[in-house]
Amino acid sequence: MWGVxxxxxxxxxVDQERxxxxxPRSPRADEAIIEAVLDLLTEGNPAESISIESVAARxxxxxxxxxxxxxxxxxxxxxxxxxxxGEPPRIKGESVRDDLVALLRPIAVPAHSRAAKIMPxxxxxxxxxxxxxxxxxxxxxxxxxxxxxxxxxxxxxxxxRADLDLDLVLxxxxxxxxSQTMTGWNPNLDRATLPERLVDMLWPAIARP
Amino acid sequence: MWGVxxxxxxxxxVDQERxxxxxPRSPRADEAIIEAVLDLLTEGNPAESISIESVAARxxxxxxxxxxxxxxxxxxxxxxxxxxxGEPPRIKGESVRDDLVALLRPIAVPAHSRAAKIMPxxxxxxxxxxxxxxxxxxxxxxxxxxxxxxxxxxxxxxxxRADLDLDLVLxxxxxxxxSQTMTGWNPNLDRATLPERLVDMLWPAIARP
Amino acid sequence: MWGVxxxxxxxxxVDQERxxxxxPRSPRADEAIIEAVLDLLTEGNPAESISIESVAARxxxxxxxxxxxxxxxxxxxxxxxxxxxGEPPRIKGESVRDDLVALLRPIAVPAHSRAAKIMPxxxxxxxxxxxxxxxxxxxxxxxxxxxxxxxxxxxxxxxxRADLDLDLVLxxxxxxxxSQTMTGWNPNLDRATLPERLVDMLWPAIARP
Amino acid sequence: MWGVxxxxxxxxxVDQERxxxxxPRSPRADEAIIEAVLDLLTEGNPAESISIESVAARxxxxxxxxxxxxxxxxxxxxxxxxxxxGEPPRIKGESVRDDLVALLRPIAVPAHSRAAKIMPxxxxxxxxxxxxxxxxxxxxxxxxxxxxxxxxxxxxxxxxRADLDLDLVLxxxxxxxxSQTMTGWNPNLDRATLPERLVDMLWPAIARP
DNA sequence: CGTTAATCGAGACGGTACGTCCTGTCTTCGG
DNA sequence: CCGAAGACAGGACGTACCGTCTCGATTAACG
Numbered sequence: 057m058w059g060v061x062x063x064x065x066x067x068x069x070v071d072q073e074r075x076x077x078x079x080p081r082s083p084r085a086d087e088a089i090i091e092a093v094l095d096l097l098t099e100g101n102p103a104e105s106i107s108i109e110s111v112a113a114r115x116x117x118x119x120x121x122x123x124x125x126x127x128x129x130x131x132x133x134x135x136x137x138x139x140x141x142g143e144p145p146r147i148k149g150e151s152v153r154d155d156l157v158a159l160l161r162p163i164a165v166p167a168h169s170r171a172a173k174i175m176p177x178x179x180x181x182x183x184x185x186x187x188x189x190x191x192x193x194x195x196x197x198x199x200x201x202x203x204x205x206x207x208x209x210x211x212x213x214x215x216x217r218a219d220l221d222l223d224l225v226l227x228x229x230x231x232x233x234x235s236q237t238m239t240g241w242n243p244n245l246d247r248a249t250l251p252e253r254l255v256d257m258l259w260p261a262i263a264r265p
Numbered sequence: 266m267w268g269v270x271x272x273x274x275x276x277x278x279v280d281q282e283r284x285x286x287x288x289p290r291s292p293r294a295d296e297a298i299i300e301a302v303l304d305l306l307t308e309g310n311p312a313e314s315i316s317i318e319s320v321a322a323r324x325x326x327x328x329x330x331x332x333x334x335x336x337x338x339x340x341x342x343x344x345x346x347x348x349x350x351g352e353p354p355r356i357k358g359e360s361v362r363d364d365l366v367a368l369l370r371p372i373a374v375p376a377h378s379r380a381a382k383i384m385p386x387x388x389x390x391x392x393x394x395x396x397x398x399x400x401x402x403x404x405x406x407x408x409x410x411x412x413x414x415x416x417x418x419x420x421x422x423x424x425x426r427a428d429l430d431l432d433l434v435l436x437x438x439x440x441x442x443x444s445q446t447m448t449g450w451n452p453n454l455d456r457a458t459l460p461e462r463l464v465d466m467l468w469p470a471i472a473r474p
Numbered sequence: 475m476w477g478v479x480x481x482x483x484x485x486x487x488v489d490q491e492r493x494x495x496x497x498p499r500s501p502r503a504d505e506a507i508i509e510a511v512l513d514l515l516t517e518g519n520p521a522e523s524i525s526i527e528s529v530a531a532r533x534x535x536x537x538x539x540x541x542x543x544x545x546x547x548x549x550x551x552x553x554x555x556x557x558x559x560g561e562p563p564r565i566k567g568e569s570v571r572d573d574l575v576a577l578l579r580p581i582a583v584p585a586h587s588r589a590a591k592i593m594p595x596x597x598x599x600x601x602x603x604x605x606x607x608x609x610x611x612x613x614x615x616x617x618x619x620x621x622x623x624x625x626x627x628x629x630x631x632x633x634x635r636a637d638l639d640l641d642l643v644l645x646x647x648x649x650x651x652x653s654q655t656m657t658g659w660n661p662n663l664d665r666a667t668l669p670e671r672l673v674d675m676l677w678p679a680i681a682r683p
Numbered sequence: 684m685w686g687v688x689x690x691x692x693x694x695x696x697v698d699q700e701r702x703x704x705x706x707p708r709s710p711r712a713d714e715a716i717i718e719a720v721l722d723l724l725t726e727g728n729p730a731e732s733i734s735i736e737s738v739a740a741r742x743x744x745x746x747x748x749x750x751x752x753x754x755x756x757x758x759x760x761x762x763x764x765x766x767x768x769g770e771p772p773r774i775k776g777e778s779v780r781d782d783l784v785a786l787l788r789p790i791a792v793p794a795h796s797r798a799a800k801i802m803p804x805x806x807x808x809x810x811x812x813x814x815x816x817x818x819x820x821x822x823x824x825x826x827x828x829x830x831x832x833x834x835x836x837x838x839x840x841x842x843x844r845a846d847l848d849l850d851l852v853l854x855x856x857x858x859x860x861x862s863q864t865m866t867g868w869n870p871n872l873d874r875a876t877l878p879e880r881l882v883d884m885l886w887p888a889i890a891r892p
Numbered sequence: 893c894g895t896t897a898a899t900c901g902a903g904a905c906g907g908t909a910c911g912t913c914c915t916g917t918c919t920t921c922g923g
Numbered sequence: 924c925c926g927a928a929g930a931c932a933g934g935a936c937g938t939a940c941c942g943t944c945t946c947g948a949t950t951a952a953c954g
Contacts, residue, residue: 078898287929649859705903
């Protein structure tokens with residue numbers, strides 16, 4: 057799973073699996089480095105304040121050991137983030153509305169998992185790095201797909217309008233939460249209840265007339 | 266207009282705008298500094314590559330003259346950008362829907378001005394300091410207030426429901442655009458038409474039944 | 475007494491004494507500036523650590539007020555030092571040996587006067603500045619002349635050899651004390667008793683055989 | 684020979700000169716830095732005008748590489764000077780008087796070497812820090828010890844009095860020369876002949892009666 | 893079992909930029 | 924015109940990281 061962007065020419069196809077000569081890379085170092093990045097992020101350090109040197113020190117590892125695996129800070133961040141991806145929340149599958157709310161709530165109240173604590177630290181870097189951006193997209197895609205399925209189920213059951221643009225609905229539900237997370241919460245809007253208010257507000261627009 | 270985040274304790278005491286003692290700050294320096302930042306940005310330098318030193322050199326100004334006005338690079342960048350973002354778009358005041366779309370469009374399609382090239386570079390920096398965040402809020406507040414006024418007008422005219430939570434509506438309209446700008450545009454959603462689709466989609470939820 | 479090196483074109487000869495137009499320079503500022511320099515030196519700050527800014531702040535004076543009077547730090551230091559010159563010690567005039575010891579002791583034990591505390595701070599600057607050097611020479615000249623007179627008295631009374639090179643004797647008496655002050659005291663040599671040990675040691679070389 | 688005042692904790696623990704971990708410091712950098720300082724000094728730049736930055740540029744070295752070795756400018760200057768002062772002069776060992784004169788002369792007439800141009804610039808800096816002072820002491824100690832040995836030899840051979848305080852004699856011989864070097868030469872005293880005049884003058888006081 | 897070769901922690905390398913401080917000049921106001 | 928206050932361009936300071944490099948010491952598989 058490591059090495060998504062790593063420098064290693066581990067492109068040894070499949071067939072021959074020639075073992076590289078010399079001392080093999082230590083998997084303990086891999087772990088320690090990723091773990092150090094994640095620790096630093098979880099402690100609330102903004103992504104751009106994380107220096108390779110601090111990661112090396114925290115991981116008890118030489119700088120070269122990092123640069124041997126990742127060509128720069130961005131690549132390291134990408135792999136570190138890729139390694140967390142908490143599982144998407146369980147949904148009950150009974151009510152479309154409740155399922156949507158259940159899927160939205162973790163975005164608004166990101167208190168529980170480590171992934172949740174890390175995500176906000178990354179917004180800063182996403183714009184600098186298309187790579188990181190794709191990575192974050194990939195991580196969040198399962199959740200989005202889950203929402204699409206819930207919507208399709210609602211359409212299938214006749215609860216929702218059949219002509220919905222799923223992506224549009226998605227962005228109308230998640231966008232407000234994401235923007236609030238990034239630009240700071242409007243004090244007039246309660247984090248905890250915003251997901252259900254969003255769904256309820258949008259309901260007349262998506263429900264079958 | 267400069268100095269939104271500037272360090273100056275421009276605490277006009279109470280009474281009469283007492284003139285500060287000593288030599289006043291040179292407006293020429295203000296201009297030269299902002300202009301230098303803007304030049305560097307429009308030349309294609311990525312925002313994070315812009316150093317205070319390069320700005321000082323370009324502006325023909327001492328570093329201290331910059332630090333006297335802005336406490337760090339982000340503050341300077343923000344003010345530079347703020348100086349370039351035109352005033353909120355004129356609205357016709359005829360149709361609530363058209364006014365909303367007109368106010369939203371520049372967020373989705375910031376294409377023309379110099380600000381367009383610059384703004385995206387700044388999301389990166391927003392999360393660092395609460396101060397910077399407040400600054401950005403302040404800059405965008407006029408546009409939000411304008412939208413609130415449009416909504417209030419619609420309520421007054423009976424076009425919209427009277428029990429709307431204006432902030433909630435605001436976040437449902439702007440959030441999707443902002444999040445798309447920040448996290449990258451979903452290729453299934455057209456930037457140009459998204460504003461009107463958002464308004465139209467939300468219309469059944471906010472229009473008087 | 476001020477203005478030994480000052481910039482002022484106070485070379486208005488004598489005859490005409492045309493009063494300068496405008497507000498006359500405040501003598502209070504003169505005093506405050508010199509006093510500030512002296513304070514800073516007395517507090518043990520080495521001469522090279524004294525900045526014009528610190529002097530201005532301490533004196534409650536604008537920097538320009540200093541530069542109007544002295545062209546640079548060196549000139550200011552020179553005048554400050556020139557203003558102190560404690561009077562040379564009283565000598566009894568009974569014994570040549572005792573008089574020499576009395577004149578040497580303040581060099582070795584510079585505890586009393588302000589001048590004594592300031593002098594060591596200046597060694598640093600003396601080499602940079604011929605001007606300051608001349609100034610210090612002038613200040614210490616009376617003491618040296620006094621010693622020469624004591625020696626001449628001894629020669630006249632037949633107590634000392636007639637063929638003495640007074641300057642050589644002087645440098646053999648003062649040199650060791652000055653060098654100890656500058657390069658740090660050899661712990662094997664007691665500051666308090668060194669003057670008399672020097673004189674006694676040298677006595678066979680200068681006394682009439 | 685480098686690093687007399689260097690920052691390195693070359694605390695060889697106890698036993699065996701354990702090699703420090705990590706890449707060893709480059710001797711080429713040491714040389715280049717010292718050489719750059721010496722070049723700048725010999726080109727006539729006054730000592731206080733030499734900046735770490737100019738040294739780094741001239742040596743083709745990063746500033747950190749300098750600060751890793753010396754904690755400040757004076758320490759660097761001292762080591763640079765120390766590297767250039769030749770070993771103490773060879774003494775013939777025949778006559779005590781001639782040996783003393785031979786050892787004193789380089790203090791009075793430091794004319795030939797590069798050291799000659801440099802040393803006077805350093806008195807300025809000596810008073811700043813005790814550390815620097817100790818360093819200078821250490822550098823000059825060999826010469827002083829050599830003089831003590833000459834004096835002991837004279838005592839052993841019966842040429843000199845047995846009850847001499849060697850430190851006192853030392854300071855009486857070197858002090859006048861040092862003070863003349865530092866405070867400027869009395870025009871009545873010839874630099875070239877002062878050493879022998881000092882020894883001859885003091886001779887009756889130190890020779891066995 | 894020794895050789896070979898890439899790894900490891902450690903830290904020095906040449907650089908770039910930081911944010912602070914001071915210099916000597918200038919520009920404002922009020923006395 | 925002088926006073927204080929303080930902004931101005933310039934430049935050095937000492938620090939922090941960057942990404943590269945060089946050490947001696949491991950740590951495998953190959954021969």
